[in-house]
Amino acid sequence: MQRLLLLICFMAASVGLQATTWYATSSSVNINTASLWVPTQTGSCTGSGTPLSWGSQANGDTFNANGCTSLSINVNTGSSSVQVTLTTDGTNGGGFTLSTANLATIGTLYANFTATKTSTVTITGSTGCGTISGNVTGGSASGILGVTDQHTGCTITLSGNITGGSISAANGWSFTGASGSLIVNGNASVGAVASGLSISGNGTATVNGNCIGSNSASGNFGCTSTSGAITLNGSVIDGIKSSGASGVIYFNPGATNYRISPLNSSYTLGTINSNATVMVPNPGTGNVKLGISYGPFTGTYSGGGGSVCSTGGW
Numbered sequence: 302m303q304r305l306l307l308l309i310c311f312m313a314a315s316v317g318l319q320a321t322t323w324y325a326t327s328s329s330v331n332i333n334t335a336s337l338w339v340p341t342q343t344g345s346c347t348g349s350g351t352p353l354s355w356g357s358q359a360n361g362d363t364f365n366a367n368g369c370t371s372l373s374i375n376v377n378t379g380s381s382s383v384q385v386t387l388t389t390d391g392t393n394g395g396g397f398t399l400s401t402a403n404l405a406t407i408g409t410l411y412a413n414f415t416a417t418k419t420s421t422v423t424i425t426g427s428t429g430c431g432t433i434s435g436n437v438t439g440g441s442a443s444g445i446l447g448v449t450d451q452h453t454g455c456t457i458t459l460s461g462n463i464t465g466g467s468i469s470a471a472n473g474w475s476f477t478g479a480s481g482s483l484i485v486n487g488n489a490s491v492g493a494v495a496s497g498l499s500i501s502g503n504g505t506a507t508v509n510g511n512c513i514g515s516n517s518a519s520g521n522f523g524c525t526s527t528s529g530a531i532t533l534n535g536s537v538i539d540g541i542k543s544s545g546a547s548g549v550i551y552f553n554p555g556a557t558n559y560r561i562s563p564l565n566s567s568y569t570l571g572t573i574n575s576n577a578t579v580m581v582p583n584p585g586t587g588n589v590k591l592g593i594s595y596g597p598f599t600g601t602y603s604g605g606g607g608s609v610c611s612t613g614g615w
Contacts, residue, residue, distance in 0.1 A: 320361030324348040325369035325395065332364070332397070333376045342367055345393040360384055366395025366419075374399045374422070379411035384435065386413040387421055391441075394419035401452050405429025409460075416440030416447045416466060427454035427481070435459075436487075439466025439473045439495045450476040450483065453504065462487040462510070465495030465521060473497045476529070478504040488535075489523045491515035491543050500526035500549075507532045512550075514540035516563075516570050522547040538571045539563065554582045 323338035326348050330337060333355040339348035345368030358364075358379065363386045366372055374397055379385045389395050396419050404410060406429070413435040414421040420440065430452070437447040437459070445466060450457070463473035463485065472495050476483050483506040489497030490513040497513070500506055512524035512533055519542040524531050526548040534553050537545040537560040545560075546552070552560075560580045567576040589600025 320359060320363065322363040322365055323353050323358070324365050324367040324390075325372055326367070328369045329371040329373075331373045331375040332378065338364065342390075344368075345390075346395070358383065358385055362386075363388060365390050366393075366397060366421075368393030368395045370396050372397045373403070374407075374410065374412075375403050377407050377410055381409075381411065381434075384411055384413065386415055386435075388415040389417045389419045389421055389440070391417040396420060397422040399424045401426030401429040401431075401455055401457070403429075404431040404433070404457070407431060409434050411435060413437070413461070414447045416445050416471065418442060418445065420444075420446040420449050422447075423449040424452050424457070426452050430455035430457050430481075432458040432460060434461060436461040437463045437473045439464065439471040439492055441467045441471065443468055443470045445471045446475045447473045448475070450474060451478055453478040453481040456482045456484060458484040458486065460486045463489040463497040465490065465492030465497050465518075467493040467495070469494055469520065471495040472499045474499070476500045476504050476506060477502040480504055482506065485510060488513055491518050491521050491523055491540070494518045494521065496521040496523070496525050498524045498531070500529045500531060503529045505529045505532070507534065509534050511535040511538055512545040513538040513571070514543040514545040516540040516568070517542055519543055524550065526550065534558075536560065540570050541566065541568055556582060558582065 324342040336352040338353040340350040342348050360383045366389045387397055399422050409432040411434050415438045417440055439447045465473050479502050481504045485508045488510040514523055521543050523545045530549045530551050532551045536558040539545050539562040541563045562578045564576050564578045573579055586598050586601045591603040593600040
Protein backbone atom coordinates (compact mmCIF):
# COMPACT_ATOMS: atom_id res chain seq x y z
CA MET A 302 0.00 0.00 0.00
CA GLN A 303 2.83 2.37 0.87
CA ARG A 304 4.45 1.75 -2.52
CA LEU A 305 1.13 2.43 -4.25
CA LEU A 306 0.74 5.74 -2.43
CA LEU A 307 4.28 6.72 -3.38
CA LEU A 308 3.54 5.86 -7.01
CA ILE A 309 0.36 7.94 -6.98
CA CYS A 310 2.23 10.90 -5.46
CA PHE A 311 4.99 10.58 -8.05
CA MET A 312 2.47 10.49 -10.91
CA ALA A 313 0.65 13.52 -9.53
CA ALA A 314 3.90 15.44 -9.23
CA SER A 315 4.85 14.49 -12.79
CA VAL A 316 1.55 15.81 -14.11
CA GLY A 317 2.16 19.06 -12.27
CA LEU A 318 5.55 19.40 -13.92
CA GLN A 319 4.25 19.06 -17.48
CA ALA A 320 4.68 22.16 -19.59
CA THR A 321 1.56 24.06 -20.64
CA THR A 322 0.78 26.06 -23.77
CA TRP A 323 -1.05 29.28 -22.94
CA TYR A 324 -3.10 31.09 -25.60
CA ALA A 325 -3.60 34.85 -25.68
CA THR A 326 -7.14 36.23 -25.83
CA SER A 327 -6.69 40.00 -26.26
CA SER A 328 -4.57 42.42 -28.32
CA SER A 329 -2.71 45.60 -27.37
CA VAL A 330 -2.29 44.70 -23.70
CA ASN A 331 0.56 43.93 -21.33
CA ILE A 332 1.53 40.28 -21.15
CA ASN A 333 0.73 40.11 -17.43
CA THR A 334 -2.84 41.35 -17.91
CA ALA A 335 -5.28 39.36 -15.77
CA SER A 336 -7.14 36.53 -17.55
CA LEU A 337 -5.15 37.07 -20.78
CA TRP A 338 -3.72 33.53 -21.01
CA VAL A 339 -5.87 30.42 -21.13
CA PRO A 340 -5.03 26.73 -21.78
CA THR A 341 -7.49 26.03 -24.60
CA GLN A 342 -7.56 27.67 -28.03
CA THR A 343 -11.02 28.26 -29.52
CA GLY A 344 -10.16 30.62 -32.39
CA SER A 345 -8.03 33.58 -33.35
CA CYS A 346 -7.37 35.59 -30.18
CA THR A 347 -10.00 33.58 -28.28
CA GLY A 348 -9.77 30.70 -25.83
CA SER A 349 -11.24 29.05 -22.77
CA GLY A 350 -10.30 27.39 -19.51
CA THR A 351 -8.93 28.57 -16.20
CA PRO A 352 -6.69 31.61 -16.87
CA LEU A 353 -3.06 31.68 -15.86
CA SER A 354 -2.30 33.51 -12.65
CA TRP A 355 0.73 35.49 -13.82
CA GLY A 356 3.87 34.40 -12.02
CA SER A 357 2.79 30.77 -11.73
CA GLN A 358 4.07 29.76 -15.17
CA ALA A 359 6.40 26.76 -15.15
CA ASN A 360 9.69 25.95 -16.81
CA GLY A 361 9.02 24.87 -20.40
CA ASP A 362 5.67 26.68 -20.75
CA THR A 363 4.81 28.24 -24.11
CA PHE A 364 3.01 31.54 -24.64
CA ASN A 365 1.22 31.46 -28.01
CA ALA A 366 0.16 34.87 -29.34
CA ASN A 367 -2.82 33.10 -31.00
CA GLY A 368 -3.60 35.87 -33.48
CA CYS A 369 -3.46 38.59 -30.82
CA THR A 370 -1.15 41.48 -31.72
CA SER A 371 0.93 44.05 -29.82
CA LEU A 372 1.32 41.93 -26.70
CA SER A 373 3.69 44.15 -24.73
CA ILE A 374 6.45 42.42 -22.78
CA ASN A 375 6.43 44.73 -19.76
CA VAL A 376 7.60 42.23 -17.13
CA ASN A 377 9.77 39.15 -17.04
CA THR A 378 8.24 36.04 -18.55
CA GLY A 379 10.40 33.69 -16.51
CA SER A 380 13.47 33.51 -14.31
CA SER A 381 16.85 31.83 -14.13
CA SER A 382 15.02 28.59 -13.28
CA VAL A 383 11.92 29.13 -15.45
CA GLN A 384 12.61 29.34 -19.18
CA VAL A 385 9.53 29.86 -21.35
CA THR A 386 8.97 30.21 -25.10
CA LEU A 387 7.11 33.04 -26.79
CA THR A 388 5.72 32.06 -30.18
CA THR A 389 3.22 33.04 -32.82
CA ASP A 390 0.45 30.71 -33.91
CA GLY A 391 0.94 28.58 -37.02
CA THR A 392 -2.61 29.39 -38.18
CA ASN A 393 -3.61 32.66 -36.53
CA GLY A 394 -0.26 34.45 -36.21
CA GLY A 395 -0.10 37.31 -33.72
CA GLY A 396 2.94 38.91 -32.14
CA PHE A 397 4.72 40.53 -29.21
CA THR A 398 6.44 43.89 -28.71
CA LEU A 399 9.37 44.81 -26.50
CA SER A 400 10.67 48.31 -25.78
CA THR A 401 14.26 48.93 -24.75
CA ALA A 402 12.92 50.84 -21.72
CA ASN A 403 10.94 47.79 -20.57
CA LEU A 404 13.93 45.55 -21.21
CA ALA A 405 16.07 47.82 -19.03
CA THR A 406 13.52 47.59 -16.23
CA ILE A 407 13.37 43.81 -16.55
CA GLY A 408 17.17 43.49 -16.63
CA THR A 409 17.45 39.95 -17.98
CA LEU A 410 14.46 38.63 -19.89
CA TYR A 411 14.23 34.84 -19.77
CA ALA A 412 12.48 33.75 -22.96
CA ASN A 413 12.97 31.86 -26.21
CA PHE A 414 11.48 33.45 -29.33
CA THR A 415 10.13 31.12 -32.03
CA ALA A 416 8.38 32.43 -35.14
CA THR A 417 5.79 30.50 -37.17
CA LYS A 418 3.28 32.25 -39.46
CA THR A 419 4.20 35.76 -38.26
CA SER A 420 7.29 37.30 -36.66
CA THR A 421 7.53 36.76 -32.93
CA VAL A 422 8.63 40.06 -31.41
CA THR A 423 9.47 43.58 -32.55
CA ILE A 424 12.03 45.48 -30.47
CA THR A 425 11.95 49.30 -30.54
CA GLY A 426 13.38 52.16 -28.50
CA SER A 427 16.68 53.95 -28.01
CA THR A 428 17.37 54.05 -24.28
CA GLY A 429 17.87 51.46 -21.59
CA CYS A 430 18.32 48.04 -23.20
CA GLY A 431 19.34 44.92 -21.32
CA THR A 432 19.81 41.18 -21.77
CA ILE A 433 17.69 38.44 -23.30
CA SER A 434 18.49 34.91 -22.15
CA GLY A 435 17.12 32.38 -24.62
CA ASN A 436 17.26 31.01 -28.15
CA VAL A 437 15.78 32.63 -31.25
CA THR A 438 14.36 30.84 -34.33
CA GLY A 439 13.02 32.25 -37.60
CA GLY A 440 9.66 31.36 -39.13
CA SER A 441 8.14 29.36 -41.97
CA ALA A 442 7.27 32.12 -44.47
CA SER A 443 9.41 34.72 -46.22
CA GLY A 444 10.16 37.71 -44.01
CA ILE A 445 8.85 36.00 -40.87
CA LEU A 446 11.53 36.68 -38.26
CA GLY A 447 12.29 35.35 -34.82
CA VAL A 448 13.23 38.88 -33.72
CA THR A 449 12.61 42.11 -35.64
CA ASP A 450 15.11 44.43 -34.01
CA GLN A 451 14.63 48.13 -34.79
CA HIS A 452 16.28 49.53 -31.66
CA THR A 453 18.89 52.30 -31.74
CA GLY A 454 21.30 53.99 -29.35
CA CYS A 455 21.96 51.27 -26.77
CA THR A 456 23.25 47.71 -26.52
CA ILE A 457 21.14 44.57 -26.30
CA THR A 458 22.85 41.34 -25.24
CA LEU A 459 21.52 37.94 -26.28
CA SER A 460 22.71 34.99 -24.23
CA GLY A 461 21.61 32.19 -26.52
CA ASN A 462 21.71 30.86 -30.07
CA ILE A 463 20.11 32.21 -33.24
CA THR A 464 18.79 29.89 -35.95
CA GLY A 465 17.23 30.81 -39.29
CA GLY A 466 13.81 29.62 -40.36
CA SER A 467 12.56 27.16 -42.95
CA ILE A 468 12.19 29.50 -45.93
CA SER A 469 14.37 32.23 -47.45
CA ALA A 470 14.38 35.59 -45.61
CA ALA A 471 12.83 34.04 -42.50
CA ASN A 472 15.91 35.00 -40.53
CA GLY A 473 16.38 34.32 -36.86
CA TRP A 474 17.36 37.85 -35.79
CA SER A 475 17.14 40.84 -38.14
CA PHE A 476 18.77 44.04 -36.86
CA THR A 477 17.75 47.11 -38.90
CA GLY A 478 18.48 49.90 -36.41
CA ALA A 479 20.28 53.00 -37.68
CA SER A 480 22.58 52.84 -34.66
CA GLY A 481 22.95 50.88 -31.46
CA SER A 482 24.54 47.49 -31.02
CA LEU A 483 23.88 43.83 -30.38
CA ILE A 484 26.06 41.33 -28.53
CA VAL A 485 25.44 37.64 -29.16
CA ASN A 486 26.91 35.27 -26.59
CA GLY A 487 26.09 32.20 -28.64
CA ASN A 488 26.08 30.84 -32.19
CA ALA A 489 24.26 32.14 -35.26
CA SER A 490 23.35 29.39 -37.73
CA VAL A 491 21.61 28.85 -41.03
CA GLY A 492 18.36 27.03 -40.32
CA ALA A 493 16.49 24.74 -42.68
CA VAL A 494 16.85 27.56 -45.25
CA ALA A 495 17.26 31.09 -43.82
CA SER A 496 20.13 33.00 -42.24
CA GLY A 497 20.68 33.22 -38.51
CA LEU A 498 21.79 36.82 -37.82
CA SER A 499 21.19 39.54 -40.41
CA ILE A 500 22.15 43.23 -40.22
CA SER A 501 20.81 45.70 -42.77
CA GLY A 502 20.99 48.94 -40.79
CA ASN A 503 23.98 50.90 -39.50
CA GLY A 504 23.95 49.27 -36.08
CA THR A 505 26.75 46.86 -35.22
CA ALA A 506 26.96 43.40 -33.71
CA THR A 507 29.54 41.35 -31.85
CA VAL A 508 29.26 37.56 -31.97
CA ASN A 509 31.13 35.78 -29.19
CA GLY A 510 30.27 32.40 -30.64
CA ASN A 511 30.39 30.83 -34.09
CA CYS A 512 28.81 31.76 -37.42
CA ILE A 513 27.66 28.48 -38.96
CA GLY A 514 26.63 27.71 -42.55
CA SER A 515 24.85 24.65 -43.91
CA ASN A 516 25.48 21.53 -45.97
CA SER A 517 21.90 21.49 -47.24
CA ALA A 518 20.53 25.06 -47.43
CA SER A 519 21.95 27.36 -50.12
CA GLY A 520 22.09 31.13 -50.49
CA ASN A 521 22.06 32.13 -46.83
CA PHE A 522 24.57 32.55 -44.02
CA GLY A 523 25.02 32.05 -40.31
CA CYS A 524 25.95 35.74 -39.99
CA THR A 525 25.42 38.29 -42.74
CA SER A 526 25.58 42.08 -42.96
CA THR A 527 25.07 44.53 -45.81
CA SER A 528 25.96 47.66 -43.84
CA GLY A 529 26.76 47.64 -40.10
CA ALA A 530 29.75 45.51 -39.16
CA ILE A 531 29.63 42.18 -37.40
CA THR A 532 32.73 41.53 -35.27
CA LEU A 533 33.18 37.79 -34.91
CA ASN A 534 35.26 36.63 -31.98
CA GLY A 535 34.56 32.94 -32.58
CA SER A 536 34.92 30.58 -35.53
CA VAL A 537 33.51 30.56 -39.06
CA ILE A 538 32.08 27.16 -39.91
CA ASP A 539 31.29 26.94 -43.61
CA GLY A 540 28.98 24.38 -45.15
CA ILE A 541 28.91 22.80 -48.58
CA LYS A 542 25.86 24.83 -49.65
CA SER A 543 26.26 28.02 -47.58
CA SER A 544 29.03 29.86 -45.77
CA GLY A 545 29.19 30.70 -42.12
CA ALA A 546 29.66 34.44 -42.66
CA SER A 547 29.22 37.00 -45.43
CA GLY A 548 29.27 40.76 -45.90
CA VAL A 549 30.78 43.25 -43.49
CA ILE A 550 32.53 40.81 -41.16
CA TYR A 551 35.48 41.70 -38.93
CA PHE A 552 36.97 38.30 -38.12
CA ASN A 553 38.82 38.45 -34.81
CA PRO A 554 39.46 34.80 -33.88
CA GLY A 555 41.07 33.81 -30.60
CA ALA A 556 43.85 31.27 -30.28
CA THR A 557 41.40 28.34 -30.28
CA ASN A 558 39.22 29.62 -33.12
CA TYR A 559 39.48 28.95 -36.85
CA ARG A 560 37.67 28.91 -40.17
CA ILE A 561 36.68 25.49 -41.43
CA SER A 562 35.50 24.86 -45.00
CA PRO A 563 34.57 21.76 -46.99
CA LEU A 564 37.37 20.10 -48.93
CA ASN A 565 35.12 17.60 -50.70
CA SER A 566 31.58 16.22 -50.78
CA SER A 567 32.26 13.95 -47.79
CA TYR A 568 32.61 16.95 -45.48
CA THR A 569 30.57 16.84 -42.27
CA LEU A 570 29.57 20.29 -41.05
CA GLY A 571 32.06 21.50 -38.45
CA THR A 572 34.08 18.28 -38.30
CA ILE A 573 37.85 18.68 -38.59
CA ASN A 574 39.26 15.75 -40.54
CA SER A 575 40.66 14.89 -43.97
CA ASN A 576 37.46 16.14 -45.64
CA ALA A 577 37.87 19.70 -44.33
CA THR A 578 40.19 22.64 -44.80
CA VAL A 579 41.03 24.49 -41.60
CA MET A 580 42.52 27.98 -41.41
CA VAL A 581 43.85 28.95 -37.99
CA PRO A 582 44.85 32.39 -36.63
CA ASN A 583 48.33 33.65 -37.40
CA PRO A 584 50.49 32.65 -34.40
CA GLY A 585 52.93 35.46 -35.23
CA THR A 586 56.18 35.09 -37.12
CA GLY A 587 58.13 35.25 -33.86
CA ASN A 588 56.48 31.99 -32.76
CA VAL A 589 57.32 30.07 -35.95
CA LYS A 590 60.74 28.53 -36.65
CA LEU A 591 63.14 30.69 -38.62
CA GLY A 592 62.73 30.22 -42.37
CA ILE A 593 59.47 28.23 -42.21
CA SER A 594 56.91 29.73 -44.59
CA TYR A 595 53.20 29.64 -43.89
CA GLY A 596 50.81 31.49 -46.17
CA PRO A 597 52.34 34.90 -46.89
CA PHE A 598 54.52 34.80 -43.73
CA THR A 599 57.91 33.38 -42.80
CA GLY A 600 58.92 32.39 -39.30
CA THR A 601 61.62 34.33 -37.45
CA TYR A 602 61.98 32.31 -34.22
CA SER A 603 65.50 30.96 -33.65
CA GLY A 604 65.52 29.75 -30.06
CA GLY A 605 68.54 27.80 -28.87
CA GLY A 606 69.17 25.03 -26.37
CA GLY A 607 67.21 21.84 -26.63
CA SER A 608 63.89 23.38 -27.64
CA VAL A 609 61.49 21.72 -30.03
CA CYS A 610 62.07 24.45 -32.56
CA SER A 611 65.87 23.93 -32.61
CA THR A 612 65.44 20.23 -33.42
CA GLY A 613 63.24 20.80 -36.44
CA GLY A 614 59.72 20.35 -34.98
CA TRP A 615 57.27 22.79 -33.42
